[in-house]
Amino acid sequence: MASAANERIKLKEKLGYGVADLASGLYLNFFSFFLLYFFVDLGGLAPAAIGLMLLLTKLVDAITDPMMGAISDRTRTRWGRYRPYLLWGAIPFGLLGTLVFAAPEMSNGATLAWAYVTYSLAMLAYTVVNVPYGGLLGVISPNATQRASVAAYRMVFSATSGILIGILGTTMVRELGGGDEARGIFLTMSCIAALSVFCFLTAFATTKERIPPAVENGSIKGDLAVLIRTGPWLATAAAAILGVTAIASRAGSALFFFKYVAGDDGTPVFLFLDRTALFFTALALGQVSGVVLGNFLQRSIDKSHLIIAAGTLKVSAIMLFYFLPLDAVWPQTIVQYFVGVGFGVLMVIAYAMFTDIAEYVDWRSKLQMTGLVIAASVFAIKTGVAFGAAIPGFAMQWTGFVPGESQGEAALWGINLAFALIPAAALVPGAVAMLFYRIDRRLLARIESDLAARRALPS
Template sequence: MHHHKLSVIEKLGYGAGDMAVNVVISSMMLIITFFYTDVYGLRPQDVALLFILVRMVDAVADPMMGRFTDRHTTRWGRYRPYFLVMALPFGISVFLTFTTPDLGYNLKLVWAYATYLLVMLIFTAVTIPYISLIGVLTADPQERLSANGYRLFFAKVAAFLVTIVVPQLAVVWGGTRLADGYKWAMGLMGLMAALLFLFCFFSTTERIQHQVDRKPLREQLRLLLRNDQWMVLAIVCVVGTIGYVIRGSVAAYYAKYYLHGNAAMMSAFMATGVTAAILAMVASTWITKVYCKVKLFRYSQLVVGVLSVIMFVLVKPGDVTLAFVLYFLISFVVDLHAPVFWSAIAEAVDYGHMREGKRVSGLAFGGISFCQKAGMGVAGAIVGWLLAGFNYVPDRPQSHFTLTGIALMLTIIPGAFHVLMGGLMYLYRITDAYYNQFKGQIVEEVPEPSDAQRAHLLGPRTTECLP
């Protein structure tokens, strides 16, 4: 079977899509909690409830979106059209989420619920097609891994912009009205995301064609739950997301209160983590060329647990240099697994197809997004509840008890989730060698269209269901 090699331009376009997606993911993981409590003025316990309710409601939309993409296609493909149609709504929803109208507390809370739900629903409409896209770009596992390296590199660039550019622009553009600064800074990020989605649409090609089994939702769910390797990844996704989001959400509080930093130090501390993650994307791509990707996944997460304990024990309030060094190391090691995880999802879908003779693709990818959002919701709630439990009060000197709690939330607590994540990966067994044994039986390369076919494809722009 021919293994299509992706061009650099196509890999860049694919990466641009995740850069757009991560304008939202990064803001939700790194700054939204701090924004809601210290800028917008919501109580931590209210933020906790907001996160858990909105993300759980939105998470239900993920499998539904996966089912929809399974059932519909267009002349542009099954997944790419959503990047074209939803680009502008995506950017607008980001802008509205960080808009803070001058209202009473209860109405401010209503606005937060409404805009947060809106941005997450639109996020679903583009994310499910995006994470499914890698399965139809190429059937080569190394090319998928390489493309995911590009993708996750650009995702971290988005996180870098959100953590460095947004706080600094918020101060410059907001002046005494920091909330206005965040609105316009995130509006700029939303515009950038819209343009990146358009670039992803025009630079990628769907060339792998799968016959989707049109079984009822209950039957597809039954098939998916029988896929033991997908189930491992789903549980790993929930556990890992909880740890990742707890650490990312509390980084701003840690820099401001534990390290006694100003806005510049907050940006620098968060950017240190993002910079380490960017380097990890590059390192992971190279390491997996010569070392087992599954072992890298397992061991990296176990090492994160050890480093987290070391940071909690050694770093005292105000120990800026040591805190930056250890936070860099944790952030580097924790993200070595990321390209492996996202390429593994497509392989787990193929594994299920091989075992059952029936393919469940959209629901599988939608289910992983559901798990990620469920993890984000649980983690966001945990952060809010822990802040309240540790007696955190915004913009006030914090007690020793509160500072210890913030340190635990950056180190030991998320570290425990990553150790569990690494342990769970001992149940995952789809190595490259095993995958190569069965992949040729389940995919079919779509030939390059002839001139006549191209002319037909450029006909009336209609969308129709698959027969």
Template sequence: MSGASGGGKDGRLGWGERIGYGLGDLASNLYFQMFNMFLLFYYTDVFGISAVAAGWIFLLSRIWDAVNDPVMGILADRTRTRWGSFRPYILWFAVPFGVAGYLMFYSPDLSPGMKIAYAAVTYLAVQMLYTAVNIPYSGLMAVIHPSSAERARVSSIRFIFAFLGGWVIVQFLPPLKESLGGGDDVLGFRNTMAIFATLATVLFLITFASTRERVAPEVKTSSRAEILADLKTLLRTRPWLILVFAGLINLMAVAIKNGSNIYYFKYVVGNEVEVASFGSGGWMAMILGVMCTGVLIKFFEKRQLIIWLTIIGGIGMALPYWIDPELRITLPGLETGAYTIFGLEMTSIEFFPENPRWIYLINLIGSFAAGPPVALVWTMYTDVAAFIRWKHNRRITGLVVSAAVFSQKFGMALGGWFAAVLMAWCGFKSNVEQTDDSKHAILLLFSLIPAVLIVVQGISIFFYRLTDSQMKRIELELEADESAAAQPTGS
């Protein structure tokens, strides 16, 4: 396998490879967070299809993913090339993924029925290509280094870049949309996505070029019996089942919360542009939280840290239900004003605006708490892959992470469907003054509903029993077994 060497002199990966790997999640999140934060809004308020139609597109596409995602994981586990098992898919599908993402926001002038069909086809195509790139990308982290501690470092860096992708979307989409569209939202979204899609493609290619696979693959057949054995092993692995459930619940909450932000500021607060400063501050707080992960895991076990931080994050999500959005904090001496980035006017998009609303401060605290759990959960998936190798002597890394990606995508789709159906049921109509029932539904989606889901996620991790000390013992035993297997036998 290409790049079987072990990294730096101390056995750790070099910073070039860590950052190169992280850039792949920046690329992924230029799509993922675009969908998460703005796709439902784009479909209802720009492309012009109903919230119910958009919700069903999100949900029904996941039926295909139930087949497509595990197949991609099984395929990646059995791929053997000079570039490895997972890296080649990043190379092969980066460009098609970029093209499909652009077409998704192309917004052709069609009849109402054909608009729904176009949205469904392009959404399904993008999700399939997301699978083809992101499952191998996620699987790559499990084979980039044999040490769980080193994978935790890589995961922390990865999610700094992942959250940076969310910040880029919320910070730059509004001014780019205005600048490139000249007031036409259709043209603005189309041209802005052309930039994001091109950038994502380049970043994926950098990830391919800068990373290596170091954990040798098991020789696997593609027989039906072998595939069924892999699936049975996965389904009887309790830590994996718990992580899949937690991931599904988490992404439901994230999809509901982030997707409702723009509706909340447009229809409840009455100032759509403030979603940028609100979201920008939240993403910066999440990045800071991820940067603190390495320090926090020195004092707390991963499992305990996730439980408590998710509960804190859930409380932070719930509080805005009872807080008047007009309630502001007076900060004497703080002065903010107009500024530009790359020539774009950012007058209404400030990290911490003058006399900010109380909900801004609460969002910063909750977002900071949400950062470390995301990075740590992905480290746990790689731990589960090592646990399965140790307990069942099977290497099914691709299958393990494919289910993780599926749970994320299904959670996001289920959250988007739920939000769309609830808003439609309460009488939501795009681009008009909302009824009290519709505003209350948006407020629930912005606060209490995702808060309850986040707390459920934290409780579910309580039942995850792979401790850090147990993983160290498993890694030592796996290393000893592989060293023994590598020794030449006597004549």
């Protein structure tokens, strides 16, 4: 075990592990940007109906995510505990994501039923692949610095997904659809699905699990009881949910903001990018910068302090954007870049924190439950995306939004609520939650040392 602790993860493995989050990021970014628009502005469904769907499906995730974590913790194969699910789940992941946007011409009731069933199945496939994928990060190395480095590569690919959606998303929808936005969204999602299958198979083929499993695990009920009493886990999950909620609410309302509030007609403003594409691209470029910055700063600053700083930056940038003139394209783009920087720091640090928490639980309780702990990160991301996408639906429904029509003052206010004010407000309690995260760098060093000694003992 000492050799595993000192083993440096090679670049090929870091890239191989990280590229799988390109797939996950493409899915969640595309859903976040286009799902509400597809079913409301193009499909004619009530905004609140889709908002409610997004919230109700999280009740299923609240069961399936920890269940998948517990199952993967107890899986024993020649490929390891977590890697096999990247192989087994890749193709269902691709097919079910595409199915969401394959809705045929139907009544509103049938379309809503289609949305419920296909989105629930797509999120289940996401769970089956991504909970073990996150668990793999926890056992890829017993060294926290090495795990943080691998997490940084993961976050770079995650941010790259945002760049790709920002630069190519609306353009591909426009070009592939040939004037039919719904068809363009479906075909674009089909391309994403094919790439995603390749990414997960690559991660399976290039990674290795270095922390051996315990001879036996405790009961799932016992593991859950320990987890919900673990303060750092609760604090990090809360911060991650709220941080993603803020970004997803802005993303889900951005198409409506630029179309109805800013009066943008989709004309390119820079090269082939329209204002919406420029907005998403600035966010993703900022996220890449934030990932690099966060990975550098976490070597000398406690992670909880970085999360608080990232949240403060995001709130400040979101509110500055809100007060800028509607036609201030480049000032808005620059400010949105700094929203992305804060988001990038939040995400790379949060993922590293979840693996630290898995080690903390093992150290304190002698329970290996990496998959279950990491399930919180997957649940946090999906819940944040769902909450964030639901907020515009409810806000626009309550303020009288009518698809395709000129909007009244109340409806425009509802869009602004979802685009700026609610996201900024959501970040405040997330920062407060970090005050209860007690795993500092000194304690983490002690945990690593104690676990290395324990694992070196003969079983």
